[in-house]
Amino acid sequence: MTSATQETKFMEFKQEEEIIVEPVSPTGQYFNSSVLSICVLGVLESEIPIDDSPTMTLLQDVFLPINPRFSSIMVTDKNGGKQWKRVAVKLKNHVNVPNFPTGLSPKSYDKYFNDYISRVALEPLPQNQPLWEIHVIKYPTSNAAGNLIFKLHHALGDGFSLMGALLSCLQRVDNPSLPLTFPSLQLPSKPEIMSKSKKGIVAKSLVSSIFNTMSDFGWSLLKSSLVEDVQSPIRSGEDGVEFKPTTLSTMTFSLDRIKQIKSRLGVTINDVITGIIFYGIRLYMQAVGDEAANSHSTALVLLNTRIVGGYKSVKEMVKPNAESPWGNQFGFLHVSMPELTKAAVSNPLQFVEKAQQIIKKKRSSLAVNLTGRLLEALRKLRGPEVTAKYIHSTLKNSSMTISNVIGPVEKMALANHPIKGLYFMVVGVPQSLTITMVSYTGQLRIAVGTEKDFIDPQKFRSCIENSFEMIYEYSCGKPSRTN
Numbered sequence: 001m002t003s004a005t006q007e008t009k010f011m012e013f014k015q016e017e018e019i020i021v022e023p024v025s026p027t028g029q030y031f032n033s034s035v036l037s038i039c040v041l042g043v044l045e046s047e048i049p050i051d052d053s054p055t056m057t058l059l060q061d062v063f064l065p066i067n068p069r070f071s072s073i074m075v076t077d078k079n080g081g082k083q084w085k086r087v088a089v090k091l092k093n094h095v096n097v098p099n100f101p102t103g104l105s106p107k108s109y110d111k112y113f114n115d116y117i118s119r120v121a122l123e124p125l126p127q128n129q130p131l132w133e134i135h136v137i138k139y140p141t142s143n144a145a146g147n148l149i150f151k152l153h154h155a156l157g158d159g160f161s162l163m164g165a166l167l168s169c170l171q172r173v174d175n176p177s178l179p180l181t182f183p184s185l186q187l188p189s190k191p192e193i194m195s196k197s198k199k200g201i202v203a204k205s206l207v208s209s210i211f212n213t214m215s216d217f218g219w220s221l222l223k224s225s226l227v228e229d230v231q232s233p234i235r236s237g238e239d240g241v242e243f244k245p246t247t248l249s250t251m252t253f254s255l256d257r258i259k260q261i262k263s264r265l266g267v268t269i270n271d272v273i274t275g276i277i278f279y280g281i282r283l284y285m286q287a288v289g290d291e292a293a294n295s296h297s298t299a300l301v302l303l304n305t306r307i308v309g310g311y312k313s314v315k316e317m318v319k320p321n322a323e324s325p326w327g328n329q330f331g332f333l334h335v336s337m338p339e340l341t342k343a344a345v346s347n348p349l350q351f352v353e354k355a356q357q358i359i360k361k362k363r364s365s366l367a368v369n370l371t372g373r374l375l376e377a378l379r380k381l382r383g384p385e386v387t388a389k390y391i392h393s394t395l396k397n398s399s400m401t402i403s404n405v406i407g408p409v410e411k412m413a414l415a416n417h418p419i420k421g422l423y424f425m426v427v428g429v430p431q432s433l434t435i436t437m438v439s440y441t442g443q444l445r446i447a448v449g450t451e452k453d454f455i456d457p458q459k460f461r462s463c464i465e466n467s468f469e470m471i472y473e474y475s476c477g478k479p480s481r482t483n
Contacts, residue, residue, distance in 0.1 A: 024082035026387070028155035033388035037124055038154040038428040039246075040162055045144030045419040052136045054415045056091050058169065059134070064089060066165045066280070069156050070130055082384070089130055096135045109139045114248065117149060118452070121246050121427040125153055132156065144420050145248075154426070163405050163424075163438075170412040170419065180408040183439065200291055209365065216333065216367035221374075223334050224394040232295035233288040234281060234308045234433045235399040236454050241256055242430040245452040249461050250423050253468055257476075263477045267350065272471070273444070274359065275352030277402065277435060280398050280467030282340035282351075284460050294339040300332045301362075302394065302403035324404045333362055334370070334398065348470045351436070394449060396430040404437035411441050423447040 024032075028101050031038045064070050072084040100112045116137070125131050131153035138146050166382045166394050198437050231237040238244075261272045278299075286293035293401040338344070379387045394400065403426065412419050424436055432451035437444060446464065 001257060022068065022072075022084045024084055024155065026376065026384060027158075028074075029082050029384040030388040030391050032153060032155040033260045034274045035383055035388050035392045036428070038426060039121075039125065040152050040154055040424055040426055041121060042150040042162070042166055042424045043117075043189050043422060043455045044148040044150075044414060044419050045421040046146040046148065046414075047420045050136060050138050050146035050148070050417060051138070051415075052097060052138065053138065055095055055134070058415055059091050059095070060428055063165075066168055067156075070132060070165075072130060074131070074155065074371060077217050087130070093129055093474075094133045096133065096266050098135065098137065100139050104139075106140045107144050109141050112139065113141050113147065114395070114442065117248055119147060120151060120243050120423070120447075121248070125151065136143055136450070137360040146417075148414070153316060154428075160405065163407070167408065167412070170414050173411045173413045173418050176413075180410055180412060182406050205452070212365040213367050216365045217370045217436045218361065220334050220367055220371055220394075223397055224390060225266065228397040229298050230295050232266055232399065234297060234299060234455060235283045235295075236432050236451055240430075241396075241432055241451060242428050246425075246427060246449045247273070247452045247455075248425055248447060249457045250445055250447045251461055252421070255442050255444050256441060257472055258444065259474055261475045263354070267352060268359070271352055271356040271359055273404075273437065274355035274402075275349075276467050276471055277446075277464065278337050278355060279340075279344070279348050279351035279471065280460075280464035281337065282344075283398075283467055284463040286340060287459060288456075290292050296395075299335045299337055300401045301335050302401065329451050332394070332401075333365075333368060335362070337399075347474065347475050348467065351467075352471060352475075392430060398431065400431055400433040400435060401426065401429055402435045402437075405437045407440035409441065421445060425449045 030036060068086060069084055071089050072129075075083050076087045077083050088379050098116055100109060102184040104112075116135070120135060125133065133151045134149070135149040136146075137149065139148065150166060156162065157165070164324050167180055171181070172180055228237070229235055255269075256274050258269055261267075267273070281297070282293060285295065335358055338351060338358075342349075344350040375387055375390070378390060405424070409420060421443070422440055423438055425447050426434055426436060427449065432454055436447045436449075438447075439445075448457065448460060448464075450460060
C-alpha cells in the first residue's frame with residue numbers, strides 16, 4: 001500500500017514537471033537578467049474604432065494556446081537554472097484600457113498616445129506573472145481610429161517568433177479562410193557540378209571569407225569589450241540610458257519606389273534601405289553640429305539566423321527539431337557607418353554604394369556564428385549573468401541598433417478590425433537610438449526610438465525622409481513622394 005502511494009505521488013510529480021516546467025533558453029536568460037530586461041512593443045493601427053468586448057475571449061482562446069510561455073513565469077530551480085513554469089493567467093492583469101480626455105481632435109490625441117507608449121516602454125513587466133501585456137487605445141490619432149499595443153518580453157522569443165505569434169491571431173481581410181502570405185527569401189542553390197574556373201573563384205571566395213570572418217570577429221570582440229563609440233548627436237554615452245524615457249516616431253515609404261531605386265542602381269532592397277538610413281543619420285548629425293557630423297558611429301545590425309525562406313506557422317515552430325524553431329534565433333554584426341564626405345553630399349547615391357559594399361562583405365563573413373559560439377562558451381564557463389553583462393557592453397559601446405522583420409503582403413484584420421498599419425520597437429536597450437522596420441501591404445514602416453530630450457525626433461524623422469527623397473531623385477531623376 002505504501003509503495004503504491006509513493007508511486008502515485010512520483011507519477012503526479014513527474015507529470016507536473018513535464019507539463020508546467022521547461023528550460024529557459026540561454027538567450028532568454030540573457031534578456032531577462034540583472035543587467036538586461038529587453039522587451040518588444042508591437043503596435044497595430046485599426047482602421048475603425050476599437051470594440052474591446054472580444055478581448056478576453058480572443059486572448060483565452062487564441063493567444064494563450066499559441067505557446068506555453070504566454071502562460072508561464074520564469075523561476076529559478078534548486079540548481080540555479082531558469083525554468084518556465086506554467087501558472088494560472090489572470091487576463092485582467094494583462095489588459096490595460098487607458099482613459100484620455102474625451103472630445104479632442106486626433107492631432108491632440110497624438111500627444112497623449114505618444115506619452116502613453118513612452119511610459120509603457122519604460123515600465124518593467126512584473127516578474128510574478130507571464131511576461132506580456134496589452135494596451136487598448138480607443139482614441140483616434142492622426143494615423144488610426146484606434147491602436148493596440150502588445151508588450152512582449154524578448155525572453156519569450158525573437159522578432160520572428162513573436163511576429164509569427166501575433167500574426168496567427170489575425171486573418172486576411174479579403175478572404176479569412178486563406179493564410180497570410182509573405183515575401184519569400186531567395187536562398188542560394190548549390191551547384192551539382194563545378195568547373196575548374198569556378199573552383200578557382202570558390203577558393204578565392206573562401207580565402208576572402210576567412211579574412212572577413214577574422215576581421216569582423218576581432219572587431220566585434222574589441223567593440224564589445226574595449227572600444228567604445230564617442231559621444232555624438234545620436235549617442236549620449238550616459239550610464240543607465242535604458243532607464244530614461246524614449247520617444248517613438250514612425251515614417252512610411254513605398255516599397256515600389258524603393259524597388260525603383262534598386263532597379264536603377266542594380267543593388268538589393270537591403271542596400272537601398274541601409275543607404276537611406278545611414279545617409280539620413282549623417283544629415284541629422286550635420287544639422288545638429290558640423291563638428292560631430294562624422295563622429296565614428298557603429299550600428300549593431302540584428303540578423304535572423306534561421307535558414308528559411310519565409311515565416312512558418314506557430315505549430316511548425318514549436319515542433320521538436322523544427323526547421324525554424326520558436327525562440328531567439330539571431331545574431332548581431334557591428335557595422336561602421338560611412339562618413340559624410342563632400343563627394344557624398346553632392347552625390348548621396350554613394351551611401352547606397354557603400355551600403356552595398358558593406359553588406360556584400362558581411363555576407364561572406366561567419367562572424368555571427370563565431371559570436372554565437374563565444375556567447376555559449378562564456379555562458380558555460382562564467383554563467384548567464386556574465387554573458388548578459390557582455391551583451392550589455394556590446395550594446396552600450398555602439399551607437400544604435402537596427403532590426404527588421406517581414407510583414408504580410410495582404411491587409412489583415414483582428415476580430416473584424418481591419419489593420420491600417422503596424423510597427424514594432426525594441427525597448428530596454430542601453431542606447432540612445434533604435435531603428436526597426438517592417439513591411440506591410442507594399443509599404444515599409446520605419447520606427448525610431450530616441451532618447452527623450454537628447455535626440456530631436458522631428459528633425460531626425462525629417463532627415464531620414466529627406467535622405468529618401470534625395471536618393472530617389474538622384475537615382476530615378478524625379479522628385480519622390482513619401483506615403
